[in-house]
Amino acid sequence: MGHDVPGAGVARVALTDDAAALLVRLRDKHGELMFHQSGGCCDGSSPMCYPDGDFITGDADVHLGDLAVGAGPAGEGSAGEDSAAAGRGSFTVPVWMSRNQFEYWKHTHLTIDVVPGRGAGFSVEAPEGVRFLIRSRLFTDEEWERLEA
Template sequence: MDETHDEPRVLATDQALELIREIQQDHPDILFHQSGGCCDGSSPMCYPANEFMIGNHDVKLGEIGGVPVYISGSQFEAWKHTQLIIDVVPGRGGMFSLDNGRERRFLTRSCLFGGGEACMIPSVRQ
């Protein structure tokens, strides 16, 4: 949790936690990264932890299902007033993301801190 908020910076839906467990059957040690690069948008990328180098300016938002979630420093500056909710939707994941080829992909949703919107998304967990 952040010192200025009593709400966690990142949450996950039950569907996201289920897909994380599925991916961990093939890749036990994973992480998420939300970047500001060409492959971002609303899709957090899921990588094997030993194949992704966390940058000096990346910010750890927290963990979902025991998996760390990072965001680039520039994205954090733009999104620091929002809570991120990792969800799952039908479709293909990013080319290098571990959700690719599973016909479901991770999706980042967000709401302003204090807005109460996270409570409106069904089955949200830390």
């Protein structure tokens, strides 16, 4: 099993409302889900969504956090009340990243979004005509101080 990254008081990952709505639909089809970001070339640079347990994590992976879908305010890794997730119950989607890729991205906050287009054949959203992608920003000084505490 992989390891959690330090800085549990600061969210490292979030989710747009559009991505949350897609996750609700994908969960209805595939059951519990997970994300893995490998950082490889081509499709490996996109977050890959799998049925939970289909991608085996290990010591080469770190757990960035869990996305809360269908509960809480939008923008904090959850779907807002006006999204497709409202009223269907809440669930979490763990997000993993290869340890090597994390070394490059450890200073960034990541938001998983969805855009039109075909992504990787192994990611469960591929047949939907959309693909997940990562939007990133550097942590603020305040966030970084809390991460290092």
